[in-house]
Amino acid sequence: MEIRKRAGRINNLAQLIQQDAPRGTIGLGHTRWATHGGVTDANAHPHLDQSGKLALIHNGVIENYQSIRDQLINQGHQFRTETDTEVLAHLIGRIFDSKKGEKSKRDLLEALREALKQVNGTYGLALLHVDLPDVVLAARRGSPLILGIGKGENFIVSDVSAIVGHTRDVVYLEDYDLVTLERDHFDIVSLAGTDATFQVSKVEFTHEDAEKGAYPHYMLKEIFEQPGAVRDAMRGRLSAEESTAKLGGLNMSSRELREIDRIVLTGCGSAFHTALVGEYLIENLAHLPTECEFASEFRYRNMPMNKDTLVFAISQSGETIDTLAALRESKRKGASNARYLQ
16 A cells, blocks of 8 residues: 655645555545644645555544544554544554454445444444455545446546546435445445435536636636626526426425415535525515525524425535534424425
């Protein structure tokens, strides 16, 4: 196993790889902000277990990592970094190494399952082991993870735009899904050990859509794409003959729409800014009371909610954790009409 790690900008890593390119047909790559420890090469991903044979990359936060770390230190483990991810790698590695006889991919999957049952927090992770060189394992809880299905190659990514140049067949993994990934085969099971249900979806946008094109950065590209995006959103929904709009994506009848007496828009970041625009448009055109709420605060408020409230949870990625939590909370409080918009 060869490892290249650099803190800072992506260009720092690119220069290192140009000077000393790793070779192989299976690998992990990851970029993320430091949530535990300083911004150093050592704290960058991937992280290794005690044996140095297991490598792990991870989005999310392991909330009880300190107690697990203390237990592992008492068992003789030595840590090289300050991260919660390294603790998870050590935990999985310890369980895997404790298994008797010749190890298999099933043993590694069971070690991952047993370790994840001991942790609290969120994760979108992938790992590999030197002794099983043709297998990557992945798991999701609360952090986006997507399986890309290619021809003679398969992928695990957190954003589908990373693989549209290779395949457009994907599986959007659900919480508690565990994946065993090989070059021409994959299995998806649940954390509980049962087979997981999944659906293969076709990515609608192309590799060119995911690139910056002639623009210096993505923000400027998205700004200039806004007129086309608005036209695409309205295409097929405006009926000049009937002087109305057909909102088929809501899956609501005309009677159900007429019964709505309040609308709540919730999101984070740029999605919240979109909600603010929507508030003005809806009140102006539909004359319905509309309010905007930060999704990150939504579940911590005791907001009155009833069956005549329509909630729009808005996300740019479709995977915003706080926004998904707001959607679940609105349904729990009785808003029977909750819709998720991406």
